[in-house]
Amino acid sequence: MRPILIKSVKMPGEDDPVDIRLHHGLIAEIAPEIHCSEAERIDGSGLTVMPPFAEAHIHLDTAFCADEMENQSGTLDEGIAIWQKLRPRLTESLVQEKAERVLGKMLTEGVQSFRVMVDVSGGQLTAMRALVQMREAGRELFDLQLIAFPQNGICSGDDGIRHMKEALEIGADGISAVPHLEETRKKGSDSIKQCFDLAVSEDATVHIFADETDESDSRFTEQVAKVAQRYGWENRTAVSHANAMEYASETDMVKLLEALISSGIHLVTCPTVNSVMNGRTRTSPKGRGIMRVKELMKANIPVACAHDDYRSPFYPLGTGSLLKSANLLVHLGQLTAKEELQKVMAMIGPVPRKLMGLSETSIAEGEHANLILLEGEAPEEWIGHAQAPRYVFRRGRILSYTPQVTSELKMTVPKTADIIEI
Structure with a gap:
C-alpha cells in the first residue's frame, strides 16, 4: 500500500x-x-x-419511510402508527439498501462507528438479519453495533423479551426497552427489570429509550440508573431521549442527578428529532425538546449527541451530519462558552465511543x-x-x-450610503 x-x-x-x-x-x-x-x-x-465521529443512536430500518407516508401531526404516536403499517413491507434487501444510503452519507460526514436501533416487534427479525450481514461485511469501513429494540413494548401485549432473545441469538449486540410507551407506569417499571434480567443472563448491552414524553412526572431514567447500578451493569447501560427531565421540578431533578452521578450510566440526546417532536401536545410556553444538557454537563454526567432518525415517520429530514446535530444542540442547550463548545465536540466523538465500549x-x-x-x-x-x-x-x-465549498460575490458591498442600482 x-x-x-x-x-x-x-x-x-x-x-x-x-x-x-x-x-x-x-x-x-x-x-x-x-x-x-x-x-x-x-x-x-x-x-x-x-x-472520526461516533453515532450513538441511529435507526436504519425506518429510513426513507417519510417518502411513503407523511406524519402530519409530527407526533410520536402518529410516527409509531405509520411505522406499524410500513414495517411488514420490509425485506432484507430493502433494509440493506436503506442502510447503505444512510451509512454512506454519514461516512462522508466523518462518522465511522454506529449504534443502530433495530425494531424487533412482533418477532419480525428481517431488519436484524439484514444488518447483522452488513455489520460483518462492512468491518473494513465502519464499526456497527446492533440493539434489539421492542417498539411495541415488553409488558403490554407484545412478547418483547422473547423477540429480543431471538435477536441476540442471531447476532444482536444489545437490547432495549421503552417504559414510557407501556400501558401503565407499573408495566413500564417491570419492563426495565425484565430487560436487565435478560441482559445479565445473555451478557448483553442495555440501551433504553426512556421519558420521550412531555409528562413531567415520567421518571424512568432515574429508575434505569438505579437498576443498572444494582445489577452491576452501569458500564454497559445507556438511556436515550430523557426529554421529560426538562419539565421536572428542581427536587426531582436533584434526585435524578444524584442517581445518574452514582451510577455513571451514559445518556444520549437527540436534538434534531426531539426538538420538533416533543412539545406538540403542550400549550405555550413549551420546552426546547431536549434533556437538560447544561446541568448534566456541569455535573460531569456523560452525554452523547446523536442524529437518530433519517427521513423516517418520526422525522422527515436528515443530513447524516453529527456536526449539524451538535450545532442544533448548542442552540437548544445554550452551550456557547468555549469550554462548552469543546465538550459538545466530545459528545460526538470520545463520549459515544466510550458508551459503545470502543477503545479510545x-x-x-x-x-x-x-x-x-x-x-x-x-x-x-x-x-x-x-x-x-x-x-x-x-x-x-x-x-x-469533499471539495472545499467556495462562493464568489458578484457585487461590491457598499461602504457609504450610495444608492445601488440593480
Whole structure:
C-alpha cells in the first residue's frame, strides 16, 4: 500500500502544524517536517486532524419511510402508527439498501462507528438479519453495533423479551426497552427489570429509550440508573431521549442527578428529532425538546449527541451530519462558552465511543489511521460551519473526499450610503 503524507495539518490544541505519514493502516510518523518521495501528498493547510465521529443512536430500518407516508401531526404516536403499517413491507434487501444510503452519507460526514436501533416487534427479525450481514461485511469501513429494540413494548401485549432473545441469538449486540410507551407506569417499571434480567443472563448491552414524553412526572431514567447500578451493569447501560427531565421540578431533578452521578450510566440526546417532536401536545410556553444538557454537563454526567432518525415517520429530514446535530444542540442547550463548545465536540466523538465500549482513539504514532480532516482550527468553526470533513481516512486509506465549498460575490458591498442600482 502506498504511503500517504499529510502536510502542514493542525493537531487539536496545538499551535504549530505538523506532517503525518500513514502507512500499512497505521499512523507511521508525526513530525514538523517529513520527506517521503513515494507517498501520496495531501495538503493539510487550514485543516485540523482528529479521530472520526461516533453515532450513538441511529435507526436504519425506518429510513426513507417519510417518502411513503407523511406524519402530519409530527407526533410520536402518529410516527409509531405509520411505522406499524410500513414495517411488514420490509425485506432484507430493502433494509440493506436503506442502510447503505444512510451509512454512506454519514461516512462522508466523518462518522465511522454506529449504534443502530433495530425494531424487533412482533418477532419480525428481517431488519436484524439484514444488518447483522452488513455489520460483518462492512468491518473494513465502519464499526456497527446492533440493539434489539421492542417498539411495541415488553409488558403490554407484545412478547418483547422473547423477540429480543431471538435477536441476540442471531447476532444482536444489545437490547432495549421503552417504559414510557407501556400501558401503565407499573408495566413500564417491570419492563426495565425484565430487560436487565435478560441482559445479565445473555451478557448483553442495555440501551433504553426512556421519558420521550412531555409528562413531567415520567421518571424512568432515574429508575434505569438505579437498576443498572444494582445489577452491576452501569458500564454497559445507556438511556436515550430523557426529554421529560426538562419539565421536572428542581427536587426531582436533584434526585435524578444524584442517581445518574452514582451510577455513571451514559445518556444520549437527540436534538434534531426531539426538538420538533416533543412539545406538540403542550400549550405555550413549551420546552426546547431536549434533556437538560447544561446541568448534566456541569455535573460531569456523560452525554452523547446523536442524529437518530433519517427521513423516517418520526422525522422527515436528515443530513447524516453529527456536526449539524451538535450545532442544533448548542442552540437548544445554550452551550456557547468555549469550554462548552469543546465538550459538545466530545459528545460526538470520545463520549459515544466510550458508551459503545470502543477503545479510545488518539492521533499518535502507532495508532490506527482512522482520521478526519476538518476545515478550521476551533470548535466555533467546526460546529458553526458544520461542513463535511475535507478528507476521511479509514485504516490509512482515503475513504471520502469533499471539495472545499467556495462562493464568489458578484457585487461590491457598499461602504457609504450610495444608492445601488440593480
